[in-house]
Amino acid sequence: MSDPxxxxxxxxxxxxxxCARAGIHSADELRQLGPDEAYARLLRAGTKAHFIGYYVLVMGLQGRPWNDCKGEEKKKLRQRFDAIKAGNSAAPENRMVADLDAVGVRVEPKDLKQV
Structure with missing residues (x-):
């Protein structure tokens, strides 16, 4: 079994x-995808785009502290982030489902009792 x-x-x-909502279920899967593809999947699954979240992921996959990203490296990561964001926004209905999930409103059919 892979690490979480x-x-x-x-x-x-x-x-x-x-990550689980985006179909990424292990640390190994995340490493294999790499930060750009993984973040694109997160966006398509309804995660709200946020630059800090992206560079925290990049730094984490490099084994570095989240706040280690500075200067030119941070500028280059911002360009990558903007490109990922531009090409991978969730469809409006997926964003709504993700928002409902985030506040615990949506109910799955399996959660309903049969009468």
């Missing part, structure tokens, strides 16, 4: 849940 996503430096339970 949250075993990667800087990535906690909330990021792990977002």
């Amino acid at each position: 996503v949250s075993s990667i430096r800087n990535l906690g339970p909330a990021f792990e849940q977002a």
Whole structure:
């Protein structure tokens, strides 16, 4: 069994849940995808785009502290982030579902009792 996503430096339970919604279920899967493809999948699954979240992922996959990103490196990461964001926004209905999931409103059919 592979380590959980949250075993990667800087990535906690909330990021792990977002990854699960995007179909990424292990640290190995995340490493194999790399930060750009993984972040694109997160966006398509309804995660709200945020530059800090992206560079925290990049730094974590490099084994570096989240706040280690500075100067020219940060500028280049911002360009990559902007390109990923431009090409991978979720469809409006997927954003709504993700928002409902985030506040715990949506109910899955399996959660309903049969009468």
